[in-house]
Amino acid sequence: TSAQIGVTGLAVMGRNLARNFARNGYTVAVHNRTVSRTKSLVEEFGHEGDFVAAETAEEFVAALERPRRLVVMVKAGRPTDAVIEEFAPLLEPGDMIIDGGNAHFADTRRRERELRERGIHFVGTGISGGEEGALHGPSIMPGGSKESYESLGPMLEKISAKAADGAPCVTHVGPDGAGHFVKMVHNGIEYADMQLIGEAYQLLRDVAGYTPAQIADIFRTWNTGRLDSYLIEITAEVLSHVDEASGKPFVDVVVDQAEQKGTGRWTVQIALDLGVPVSGIAEAVFARSLSGHAALRDASRGLSGPKPSALGESEAAAFADRVEQALYASKIVSYTQGFHEIAAGSEEYDWDIDLGAVSAIWRGGCIIRAAFLDRIRAAYDAQPGLPSLLSDETFAREIAEAQDDWREVLVAATRQGVPTPGFAAALAYYDALRAPRLPAALTQGQRDFFGAHTYRRVDRDGSFHTLWGGDRSEVSE
C-alpha cells in the first residue's frame, strides 16, 4: 500500500494531524525519531484508519506515493533543519516537504530557496488550533509554490476546520514564507486579544467589584453578541472554574506570571523591521514580560497610587456595558494593526496576500476564531484595497458609537490605577491616526536642531535645514 501523505514527528500535534488525515480516509505513513511514539500511535489509534508505520526514514519515504507529501511536525528551529537534512536526500524532484511547525518565516524562506534548487517543494504551513484543532480540524495557512498547493490543497481542505458557512479554513496564502508569516501575525493578534480580555476582566473585578463567577456570566452574555469568539468562550470557562483543593476561584490560585513561546515577540520584532505600528500587540507581549518580572514587581509593591474602590450595583452593570464597548473598539484596532503588518509583509516579500481570504480562514479552527472575522472579510470583499480596517464604514461607525464609553473606561482605569496598556494603546493609535496634526513636526524640528537631519515643509517641496546655531535662516538642501 502506498500512503497519500506521511507525517514525521508524532508528538501531540503530529499524532493528531496524522489521525485527522486517517479519519478522513487517507492512508497515512507515520514516523518519529523515537520509534516508540510511532508504535503507540498505531496501537492506540490504528483502528481509526489506514496507517503505515515506518521505523526508518528510508521506510517512511518508500511508503509514500509520488509525488511524495511529507509533513514535518517537529520542534521548530534546529530539529526542523535536522529532519530536512535527513529526508531531502531521499526525495525526488516534485516531492513536497510540508513544515507544519511554528517556524520563523525567514527560516522558511531560506529552506524553501534551498530545497527549490533541489527540485523539492517546501511548503511552510501555519497550523493553528492546538492539539484539538489538529485532530478535529485546524485553520491551515500554507505557503510555498502554487503547484504544491494544487496537489495538497484538496487534502488540506478535507482535514481543515470548516467555517459556519461550510467553507474550509485553508487557502494558499502565498509563496515561500507567506504561510508562516501569517501564522505569526495570527499569534500576535491572539496575544492582543488575550491581553484585552485580561484587562476587561481586571476592570470588571477591581472597578466594578464583580467576582470571577459573575464575570464569567458577563463574558457568557458578551459571547452571544458581536464578541462571540472562542477566546471569550474559554475565558468564561476558566473564570467560573473553582479550584478543588482550596475552594477558591481557579484564577486566584494561579501564579500571575504569563509565559510565551515566541511568536508574539516575533510579530513585534518583524513589525519594527517593517516599520508597522503594532502597538497593541507590543503591549500584550510587554504585559506578559512585565508579569514575569517577579523581583521587580515585589520591589515596587510599596509605590503609591489609588486603590480601586468598587462601584455600586447599578453603576457596576453600566460600567460592564462600557467595558464591552472598550473591548470591542480595542479589538478592532488590534486587528487593524495585525492586518497592516500582513499587508506590509506581503508588499515587502511580494506575496500578494489576499487579506479577505486570510480573515476567512481564521473563522474556524484557530484560537482567534470569532464571528468578528466575518465582518473583516466583508470589509475586504467590499474594498480589496482597503488601506486600513478603520477605513471600513462599518468599523468606523462602530468605533464612533463605542468611543465615549471607551474613553470613560480609560478614565476610570487611570483614576483607579488599574493598568490597561492594551486599551490605552489602541485608543492612542486611533487618536493618532485621526489627528489633524501630530507632534512629529516638533520631532523633526528637534532632529534638525541637534543633527541637521532636515525637514520637509507643508507649503513647499524639497528638504530644508534651519541654521540653528547661526542666524536661524533656512537653507534648502
Ligand code: NBP
Ligand atoms: P514538540 O514541539 O514538543 O516537538 C516534539 C517532536 O519533535 C517529537 O516528535 C520529537 O521527536 C521531534 N524532534 C525533536 Br524535539 N528534535 C528532533 C530531531 N533533531 N530530529 C527529529 N525529530 C526531532 O511537538 P508539538 O508540541 O507536537 O509541536 C510540533 C510543532 O507544531 C512545533 O513546531 C510547534 O511549535 C507546532 N505547533 C504546536 C502547537 C501546539 O498547540 N502544541 C500548535 C501549533 C503549532 P522525539 O519523539 O524523538 O523526541
